[in-house]
């Protein structure tokens with residue numbers, strides 16, 4: 001096995017162009033099947049995963065406790081290792097199930113017959129009903145979406161339905177009255193809504209065909225590397241729904257963790273839950289995962305409130321004391337704030353405490369000497385920078401996890417909200433690498 005020093009050197013030799021992902025192909029890794037918020041650039045992670053996998057024993061296993069659109073899992077599959085991911089957002093589960101599934105060419109025929117069946121639909125009955133549906137969808141859009149969703153439900157192939165639901169989710173994103181420029185739900189101005197002429201069916205056909213192409217291309221990359229046997233990936237794949245703060249549901253022990261956690265609580269940073277709220281209205285939970293045990297559609301904010309940092313802590317002072325003891329950077333950030341600012345910044349402490357618990361849960365699922373790769377960005381609170389990178393290093397240090405190196409990258413391709421609560425340095429991201 002190479003020494004930690006050799007690994008550090010090899011990681012530090014990765015070029016800035018590779019880290020910035022300037023030369024990456026946007027269609028790679030089926031990245032375009034849906035525009036999930038704050039997706040990683042797979043080629044960036046690829047360079048790191050490649051270096052680390054080569055220094056791990058055979059049968060390496062990777063876990064991502066904040067899986068999102070599963071860019072990490074799919075990247076790792078190219079290196080023939082076991083992969084496992086978890087997320088609290090049901091839409092992330094669905095996307096990840098589709099991206100990690102190996103579809104056969106049969107999907108082309110299935111999709112064409114589905115299109116024929118949709119084109120023969122005549123019923124104008126709505127297939128989804130929820131509060132304010134007329135605010136978020138024009139009536140003719142509702143009719144077409146319902147015709148598509150009824151046709152999907154008629155298929156008896158669960159993994160084909162999952163593919164179609166992800167396609168429909170992207171169609172919903174593009175045809176609802178919600179603005180696509182932010183992840184928070186904001187309705188477009190009425191004149192603009194009236195002006196827009198949209199056909200969900202046309203979008204569905206176009207996006208579906210492109211996604212099939214991307215998924216089959218991904219499969220051929222794996223095939224060329226000898227990683228597909230009997231139309232299945234040769235190693236284990238786990239895609240689990242669950243709150244990583246409560247624990248990781250994975251049944252295995254892993255020797256590599258690669259993740260990008262949220263930047264802060266979902267409600268004030270990236271609202272993954274709000275982004276998913278409208279698509280999830282149309283998709284039956286029974287087609288996603290039957291372990292999902294919360295009423296994620298009760299209000300727009302439910303998923304974000306249940307995510308990291310989303311809930312108030314009853315034992316706030318205890319949390320503060322314990323976190324400040326672990327991170328002097330967090331303490332000094334707080335010491336500089338006045339009373340009113342401190343009140344606003346309490347969410348940072350609650351978020352970081354949740355993150356700290358998730359780190360402990362993750363360490364429980366890692367073998368000794370496992371590598372951990374965390375991509376983090378700094379955010380602003382009260383116009384002051386929260387140095388998530390330094391804080392994470394201090395939290396890891398308090399758990400005796402050794403820091404190997406940090407790599408820096410410019411954010412070029414990641415979609416970020418246009419709101420101003422990100423730090424200027426947010427144009428840079430840090431990739432922190434540790435060893436248990």
Ligand SMILES: C[S@@+](CC[C@H](N)C(=O)[O-])C[C@H]1O[C@@H](n2cnc3c(N)ncnc32)[C@H](O)[C@@H]1O
Pocket residue numbers: 036038039040041065066067068069070071072086087088089092242243244245259260261262263266272306307308
């Ligand atoms: C930055 S994204 C991950 C992006 C991912 N690496 C990708 O490339 O698509 C963070 C993810 O953390 C998830 N998340 C937030 N709180 C969580 C929790 N308590 N348990 C599990 N996942 C959570 C969000 O739903 C979101 O999908």
